[in-house]
Amino acid sequence: xxxxxxxxxxxxxxxxxxxxxxxxxxAVDGVSFTVERGKTLGIVGESGCGKSVTSLGIMGLIPQPPxxxxxxxxxxxxxxxxxxxxxxxxxxxxxRMGMIFQEPMTSLNPVYTIGQQIIESLRAHGMxxxxxxRKRAIELLDLVRLPSPAERVDDFPHQLSGGQRQRVMIxxxxxxxxxxxxxxxxxxxxxxxxxxxxxxLLRDLSTRTGAAIVMITHDLGVVAETCDDVVVMYAxxxxxxxxxxxxxxxxxxxxxxxxxxxxxxxxxxxxxxxTIPGTVPPPWAMPEGCRFASRCPLATDQCRASQPPLQEMGxxxxxxxxxxxxxxIAA
Amino acid sequence: xxxxxxxxxxxxxxxxPVGGGLFRGPSGAVQxxxxxxxxxxPGETLAIVGESGCGKSTTGRALxxxxxxxxxxxxxxxxxxxxxxxxxxxxxxxHMQMIFQDPxxxxxxxxxxxxxxxxxxxxxxxxxxxxxxxxxxxxxxxxGLSAHHADRYPHEFSGGQRQRICIxxxxxTRPKLIVCDEAVSALDVSVQAQIVNLLQDLQREFGMxxxxxxxDLSVVRHISDRVAVMYLGRIVEExxxxxxxxxxxxxxxxxxxEAAPKPEPGLARREGxxxxxxxxxxxxxxGCAFHPRCPLATEVCKTTRPEETVIGAARVACHHIGAATExxxxxxxxxxxxxxxxxxxAEARTKTVA
Numbered sequence: 001x002x003x004x005x006x007x008x009x010x011x012x013x014x015x016x017x018x019x020x021x022x023x024x025x026x027a028v029d030g031v032s033f034t035v036e037r038g039k040t041l042g043i044v045g046e047s048g049c050g051k052s053v054t055s056l057g058i059m060g061l062i063p064q065p066p067x068x069x070x071x072x073x074x075x076x077x078x079x080x081x082x083x084x085x086x087x088x089x090x091x092x093x094x095x096r097m098g099m100i101f102q103e104p105m106t107s108l109n110p111v112y113t114i115g116q117q118i119i120e121s122l123r124a125h126g127m128x129x130x131x132x133x134r135k136r137a138i139e140l141l142d143l144v145r146l147p148s149p150a151e152r153v154d155d156f157p158h159q160l161s162g163g164q165r166q167r168v169m170i171x172x173x174x175x176x177x178x179x180x181x182x183x184x185x186x187x188x189x190x191x192x193x194x195x196x197x198x199x200x201l202l203r204d205l206s207t208r209t210g211a212a213i214v215m216i217t218h219d220l221g222v223v224a225e226t227c228d229d230v231v232v233m234y235a236x237x238x239x240x241x242x243x244x245x246x247x248x249x250x251x252x253x254x255x256x257x258x259x260x261x262x263x264x265x266x267x268x269x270x271x272x273x274x275t276i277p278g279t280v281p282p283p284w285a286m287p288e289g290c291r292f293a294s295r296c297p298l299a300t301d302q303c304r305a306s307q308p309p310l311q312e313m314g315x316x317x318x319x320x321x322x323x324x325x326x327x328x329i330a331a
Numbered sequence: 332x333x334x335x336x337x338x339x340x341x342x343x344x345x346x347x348p349v350g351g352g353l354f355r356g357p358s359g360a361v362q363x364x365x366x367x368x369x370x371x372x373p374g375e376t377l378a379i380v381g382e383s384g385c386g387k388s389t390t391g392r393a394l395x396x397x398x399x400x401x402x403x404x405x406x407x408x409x410x411x412x413x414x415x416x417x418x419x420x421x422x423x424x425x426h427m428q429m430i431f432q433d434p435x436x437x438x439x440x441x442x443x444x445x446x447x448x449x450x451x452x453x454x455x456x457x458x459x460x461x462x463x464x465x466x467x468x469x470x471x472x473x474x475g476l477s478a479h480h481a482d483r484y485p486h487e488f489s490g491g492q493r494q495r496i497c498i499x500x501x502x503x504t505r506p507k508l509i510v511c512d513e514a515v516s517a518l519d520v521s522v523q524a525q526i527v528n529l530l531q532d533l534q535r536e537f538g539m540x541x542x543x544x545x546x547d548l549s550v551v552r553h554i555s556d557r558v559a560v561m562y563l564g565r566i567v568e569e570x571x572x573x574x575x576x577x578x579x580x581x582x583x584x585x586x587x588x589e590a591a592p593k594p595e596p597g598l599a600r601r602e603g604x605x606x607x608x609x610x611x612x613x614x615x616x617x618g619c620a621f622h623p624r625c626p627l628a629t630e631v632c633k634t635t636r637p638e639e640t641v642i643g644a645a646r647v648a649c650h651h652i653g654a655a656t657e658x659x660x661x662x663x664x665x666x667x668x669x670x671x672x673x674x675x676x677a678e679a680r681t682k683t684v685a
Contacts, residue, residue: 219592224594
């Protein structure tokens with residue numbers, strides 16, 4: 001059957017625009033990637049690169065207007081979400097597709113207990129029996145290792161710590177055993193010791209339930225620890241895509257290289273941190289050619305004039321750079 | 332001869348009373364900071380690290396008396412800050428400045444950059460008239476902005492640029508001490524690296540000391556000379572930076588180091604995985620406050636708070652210092668392909684500059 005052969009999620013040439021008073025700008029411009037069952041894909045980039053818009057776009061949570069899908073497709077098991085009837089798409093959301101947001105305080109409803117919120121999601125997706133739903137809610141809280149779940153199920157969000165709230169968010173996202181979990185900076189608001197626990201938990205859950213994860217993050221450490229494949233975004237476009245080991249042992253795009261060198265290392269002390277000079281061009285003044293050209297020391301006239309396509313340079317390693325592989329450039 | 336310290340902090344304590352009203356339940360106090368002591372030499376950087384609620388920010392604020400300490404002494408340059416009358420305190424503030432985490436919230440949106448920078452300069456009589464204007468321009472170029480930025484408003488700048496303005500403001504009175512409270516935490520990595528380098532350059536040029544408050548151990552490793560680790564309001568370990576990363580003696584320090592994700596896939600990590608949440612500062616656990624989460628905890632940890640032990644240049648408050656082991660440093664060079672490509676980029680960059 002087609003279902004089994006096609007990848008779980010296939011995003012192709014996705015383009016999302018926002019209309020503002022200053023005109024329309026494209027937050028996501030031609031993004032493509034696939035996610036296989038049971039795998040974790042990382043999307044990394046700095047603020048404004050379009051990684052969160054991409055994730056909201058997949059979930060269908062872009063407010064329209066001002067947002068607008070202007071092209072491409074998002075195929076979930078081979079079926080395009082963008083042409084699917086709204087009702088069907090809604091039943092996928094919170095059902096077979098779950099999402100974890102960055103801010104667990106604002107993403108939980110403060111006036112309902114955490115149990116009620118999980119039960120609501122279970123019932124919305126077909127579990128009619130109230131007692132059964134409650135039992136399942138407690139099971140879920142136990143699964144995410146919330147201490148004494150049978151009592152905490154009646155707590156309100158404000159009675160929990162930040163790490164516990166994030167666990168509840170994960171329980172909520174897992175409630176209907178999703179095949180795809182989208183995690184948008186799931187640990188950014190948390191302390192490192194709590195972050196470590198949540199990352200372990202997510203990895204553990206994906207091995208146990210076979211769910212695929214799309215991990216949106218700005219933190220290369222989180223990527224290295226949790227992901228199988230990585231997409232690097234810059235100014236709304238994918239600049240590099242590779243298996244995690246290949247990306248960290250030999251990144252090819254000058255932006256990825258700059259990013260890796262700019263991260264201070266906990267086990268090394270250098271005299272000076274590498275920086276990437278300049279800033280991301282504003283969305284209303286995107287250059288014609290490669291969007292990184294203004295910050296790239298290797299930029300040529302070709303780079304400034306036309307956009308480089310994403311090309312395969314190694315096994316599963318794709319780069320959008322006219323100058324790659326750069327080590328072959330004569331000094 | 333040793334240099335006399337610029338800053339001496341003795342048993343600094345800040346408790347916030349809560350409750351006690353008719354409807355507010357039992358009274359108590361959030362023990363945000365308890366008995367914090369350290370000293371700092373001119374031109375030195377002390378990092379204070381710890382997780383949310385450990386009291387690191389409260390310590391920073393109490394140092395400058397932005398929060399009135401409950402007890403303890405702060406001496407800056409021989410002057411006891413904690414004993415000053417309000418007018419004297421205002422004058423003393425010239426020598427101690429602060430940079431905050433949020434470059435959006437800490438600039439007045441209705442003031443141009445020039446007004447923002449002129450205010451402390453005039454208030455503290457650093458310069459006046461034409462010389463003050465000149466100084467503002469010097470400050471802007473020192474932090475990597477230009478004179479034409481002076482008449483713009485904060486909303487016209489990016490996060491990194493705003494943080495530069497905050498740094499310029501902190502520098503404007505030529506302080507001897509700057510407290511940086513998560514000053515680079517809200518910035519993207521490439522911008523963060525620029526600001527960290529700037530802070531280090533400025534320190535070399537002007538010789539001020541930093542108290543660098545941060546939760547990010549990688550940045551701390553890079554910028555500081557010494558590191559103090561706080562847990563539930565107390566310093567549990569303080570040591571020179573290389574020592575604390577190579578030989579963390581307190582189990583909490585070790586837990587923090589292990590928990591930080593490292594940008595190298597496949598790196599075996601986290602021998603003693605992090606466990607549990609930080610308890611409430613309203614009711615800190617008995618004995619050693621870390622004992623409920625500590626893999627080494629024994630009976631004595633539950634009943635008796637460990638005294639500080641001095642070992643060389645380090646001090647640690649733990650009953651089980653003997654259990655400390657050398658940390659396997661994961662330090663390793665860049666993979667060859669990555670190194671080769673970085674070299675190409677660096678060469679191209681020097682060529683474009685030349």
